[in-house]
Amino acid sequence: MPRFSFQQVDVFSSRPMRGNPLAVVVGADDLSDEQMQAFANWTNLSETTFLMEPSKAGADYRVRIFTPIQELPFAGHPTLGSCHVWLAHSGKSPSGYIVQECGAGLVRIRRDGTRLSFAAPPLNRSGPVDPTLIDRIAHGLGIPATLIEDANWIDNGPDWIGLLLPSRRDVLAVRPDYSLLKGLRVGVIGRFDPEQDGADAMFEVRAFSNRGTEDPVTGSLNAGFAQWLIGAGIAPSDYIAAQGTVLGRAGRVHVRQESSDIWIGGEVTSCIQGSVEL
Template identity: 65%
Template sequence: MMFSFQQVDVFTATPLRGNPLAVVIGADTLPDAQMAAFAHWTNLSETTFLLRPTAPEADYRVRIFTPKGELPFAGHPTLGSCHVWLAAGGQPKAGEIIQQCAAGLIQIRRDNDRLSFAAPPLRRTGPVEAETMARVLAGLQLSAADIVDAHWVDNGPGWLAVLLRSADDVLTLRPDFAVLSGLRVGVVAPADRSKTARDADFEVRGFTAAGFEDPVTGSLNAGIAQWLIGSGMAPPAYVASQGTVLGRAGRVHVEKVGDTVWVGGAVTTCITGHVAL
């Protein structure tokens, strides 16, 4: 069976510099097993499937798969899927776009050349336990003295985040994925605009539970923003750079408006066509 298909690059206006996403359009008749098989075949960090919503207030529904399983929520698949839905002729019922996913209803807004999602509530927050922190230190090859702070920032995928002192400290990390196996660890530090990203306030890296570094991570940046802004360690609006070590130039725009933290960036279409599934 043929389905419309797009592959997009998220958190960048320049193709090949962000985080790629495969999106299958109109996948309502596609069995779960085929969705999982296609996501495994693309071997991208996530592949999504656009479906008709079941919640009356939602504009569309999305299912998000990694090569190994389904996620309730993820950031760059949210923005990339919304971009594809709009490009396919989607029209929101109201001013803001409402995405339905396993984590619930996610608000998305359009700001000129960017899409932004409202960060979902954290499912787990608070300090990282000593036993887990010991694994994180060993996996990042750091000592306790290198850490400014650490916090759970889990909004679905299971992220915890570690705050370091400088962007150089973040960029020079060489993680031991065997030690970190099963943990999703984000690392963040203030950027020095005279040395690293001249258009960013923070440098971020995301190390997945599957043993690879994610180029640009919306869910991680959302959790980090809620933590850092909420604790006064970041201003209510800033830009994060991610993907530098991988040769990417992801830019994540964060803004807190009232009680809502918005996380956004540009999305670029790279491939348009059809896929046989």
Template identity: 60%
Template sequence: MPTLPFHQVDVFSKVAFKGNPLAVIAEADGLDDAAMRAIANWTNLSETTFLSRAQDPGADYRVRIFTPQRELPFAGHPTLGSCHVWLALGGRPKGEHVVQECGAGLVRIRRDGERLAFAAPPLRRSGQVDAELTSRIAAALGIQSSAMRAVQWVDNGPGWIGVLLDSRRALLDIRLNPAALPQQPIGVVAPWDRAQDGTDADYEVRGFMWGGGEDPVTGSLNASLAQWLIGAGIAPKQYVASQGTVLGRAGRVHVAQDGDTIWIGGDVAPVVKGTISL
């Protein structure tokens, strides 16, 4: 029975069980689509990734990203977790940055000590959300439309709409009605009040996915929110976002703009190391 390297890591956290888990299967060149789908369905994590040799000469490795239901062209925490495992298995980048090949193309990843950061992909859709959809979003979140400081399309692939609130407390109090907008991913962000919330982060984020599920820590959402908030002058060029508080997690996303590039960084904690039998 063939076996492949199997790792499970926790992304956007220095310690296990406080970030967003990811399963990574390495040396997956021989796996077909059906096998990858079956494994991702079996792990039952939000994402499972499969590492193989790069097909693009400009990349260091190739990754395919699967949820239990479908394949994704790109996702944030799978990018950082996959890169961590690739490096831990002896991977060495050809150039200054690690270059990941995925369905969305080539993604640059830089190393800052033990922390990794990916270059935020461009937004596919931005700008104002129409009044009717804005009202439906407020109803889904169980808040008044007037409580939303701003509502913007921040879609970098999954279809995100970003909502800015005034207070972290109001954000943490949200109880989503999943039936109201079942197919619309919504990301909500609010500033921390240093007097009330402390100084460990600058913003709080919650990410509501398709079907109303809440994601513990979301790289793609934080990337798109950063492009909006920094671009509009709402947030500084460097900040830390907290996510997962309501779910008992303590995710930390490190955002930094360097020139024209916004980098989305986070720590990765190894949790499980072994093999998977096929």
């Protein structure tokens, strides 16, 4: 069986096992769709990625992103984790942007000190959420619909629906019933109270996937929230979001708007390195 270089990395944390894990297979050009999907199902991580030679001009590498059940055109923590592994294996040190090719097109990535950051891709869908759907989501989250201050579609590949709650405390108190949220990707965000919650972040985020799990730290969701909330004047142009608290993680997502770009960044830590036979 062919053997491939493999890494498992932790994204959005400088400390291993405190962020969101990602499995990365290097040199996967000859693997079939079925092999990639089967391996992603076996790892059972939120995403597994496969690095390939680029097919589009201007790209440094191509990545395909799989959940255990489907391929995604784009996802945030796989973008940063895959770039981290590509830099380690290629031995290259680009002076400008690193350009990733994925199903959503070309995504720019840059190094900010020890962090990697990606430029948030345009939203495929935005705008208000149907009130009937909001009621269903509120019921599925175990909260009154009146607690939801606002809701927006923030679809940038994964079809996230974002909810704004009054506070971090409200976000942490959510107890989802996945049978009622079936088929939906729902994110919730609430502001920190500096006196009660500290000042190392401004918002708390939680992400509930369409396969009945909570995602530890989610780049695509945070990108969508940033585009919505900064654009609406609810969030400042530079902030840090915390995620994963309920799961015992300590993810930190760095958000910064520069001109028309919103950059989503975080630390990436290598945890497992070796080879895999597929």
